[in-house]
Amino acid sequence: MERNVAQIALFAALIAALGLVPKITLAFGVPITAQGMGVMLAGAMLGARRGFLAVMLFLLLVAIGLPLLAGGRGGLAVFAGPTAGFLAGFPVAAYVTGLFVEHARLRPVGLRAFFGAVLGGVLVLYAFGIVGMSIALGKTIAECTGMMAIFIPGDLLKAGITGMLVAAIAKARPQVVGWAAKA
Amino acid sequence: MISLTSPVKTAAHGWPAGAKLITLAGATTALFLIDSIAGQAAVLALSVLLYALPGRAFLFHGLRQIRIVLPFVVLLLVWHAFAGDWPEGIRTALRMTSAVALANLVTMTTGLSQMTDLLHRLFGPLRRLGLPTGLIETAIPLVIRFTPALIVKGRFLTEAWRARSPRRANWHIVLPMALLALDDADRLAEALRARGGLHPKED
Numbered sequence: 263m264e265r266n267v268a269q270i271a272l273f274a275a276l277i278a279a280l281g282l283v284p285k286i287t288l289a290f291g292v293p294i295t296a297q298g299m300g301v302m303l304a305g306a307m308l309g310a311r312r313g314f315l316a317v318m319l320f321l322l323l324v325a326i327g328l329p330l331l332a333g334g335r336g337g338l339a340v341f342a343g344p345t346a347g348f349l350a351g352f353p354v355a356a357y358v359t360g361l362f363v364e365h366a367r368l369r370p371v372g373l374r375a376f377f378g379a380v381l382g383g384v385l386v387l388y389a390f391g392i393v394g395m396s397i398a399l400g401k402t403i404a405e406c407t408g409m410m411a412i413f414i415p416g417d418l419l420k421a422g423i424t425g426m427l428v429a430a431i432a433k434a435r436p437q438v439v440g441w442a443a444k445a
Numbered sequence: 446m447i448s449l450t451s452p453v454k455t456a457a458h459g460w461p462a463g464a465k466l467i468t469l470a471g472a473t474t475a476l477f478l479i480d481s482i483a484g485q486a487a488v489l490a491l492s493v494l495l496y497a498l499p500g501r502a503f504l505f506h507g508l509r510q511i512r513i514v515l516p517f518v519v520l521l522l523v524w525h526a527f528a529g530d531w532p533e534g535i536r537t538a539l540r541m542t543s544a545v546a547l548a549n550l551v552t553m554t555t556g557l558s559q560m561t562d563l564l565h566r567l568f569g570p571l572r573r574l575g576l577p578t579g580l581i582e583t584a585i586p587l588v589i590r591f592t593p594a595l596i597v598k599g600r601f602l603t604e605a606w607r608a609r610s611p612r613r614a615n616w617h618i619v620l621p622m623a624l625l626a627l628d629d630a631d632r633l634a635e636a637l638r639a640r641g642g643l644h645p646k647e648d
Binding site for chain 1: 447448449450469473510511513514517520521524533537541544545546547548549551552553555556557560561564580581583584585587588589591592594595596599615616618619620622623624626627629630631633634635637638642643645
């Protein structure tokens with residue numbers, strides 16, 4: 263009980279802290295932040311249920327007015343803006359990532375986390391984000407998908423890094439990444 | 446950690462948080478019902494007026510918070526100018542800016558403790574259903590306490606990296622940060638247990 267609450271709280275804090283890691287700019291000029299990686303990590307490390315709760319807790323703190331999103335943003339405004347769909351997709355992304363790593367029979371561990379992160383943190387997240395953007399901007403789904411396409415390589419890169427990180431953490435703290443021990 | 450509440454005290458700081466949220470929900474719904482550009486412009490003008498009333502500091506602080514919509518406003522206007530139906534672009538841009546501005550207004554005039562009090566009341570029905578909402582309320586201050594602690598550790602890790610490498614640290618510090626977070630979680634869990642533990646069914 264205490265350990266679950268502590269891990270959920272610490273991962274919510276980790277997602278917030280990763281918003282402050284300096285941005286990486288991809289070769290073709292699109293900036294990416296480490297915050298999305300925090301969401302993928304929460305799902306891949308804590309599993310579906312606790313990963314979902316960690317991200318929900320993070321969003322709850324953003325909503326009550328703490329500037330925890332990358333770039334010091336926060337408050338209710340970010341939930342009314344055109345990128346609100348991505349925020350709504352965050353917890354689901356962590357849940358799907360967690361669900362995949364818990365149930366897929368795939369080796370090595372890093373590869374399983376990578377596919378989980380692509381499924382949850384890219385496919386599911388963009389589905390939510392693009393629908394939200396299409397509502398806010400009054401554009402079709404196809405038009406919004408076209409606009410967001412430039413960010414997808416960066417998120418695939420994040421999924422790749424997430425895979426490597428999870429493989430490393432599974433070695434360093436095997437007791438935490440419980441699903442990695444099972445075949 | 447500093448919340449986004451404005452240090453400039455306004456009359457709205459004293460209003461009940463629940464009422465402000467209900468008004469916000471109503472206003473945002475109304476934004477989608479107003480079809481005329483004049484109506485949308487009037488709402489935005491009213492929002493800007495609300496920002497301007499408490500004075501310059503409040504206005505500039507508020508405008509800084511809502512500039513996140515700027516790239517999308519530019520995008521909408523350019524897009525619709527090319528497509529030839531600029532009224533639709535202006536209407537959507539106005540509506541989006543008002544929605545963000547009004548939501549931010551609630552954040553700027555509602556303190557953190559008012560928000561957590563409101564959460565406690567909103568959780569009431571869930572609590573009566575037997576859900577352990579008390580755990581969420583326990584976790585909120587933990588996150589507020591541990592976020593700056595992790596940020597400081599991340600800063601030290603970046604400095605240590607810089608001392609050893611000519612390249613930027615970037616994502617390389619994410620692994621040690623995640624490990625530190627996991628170890629902190631273990632110690633925090635022990636500390637919580639040592640102080641009597643958490644009891645989800647009690648309030």
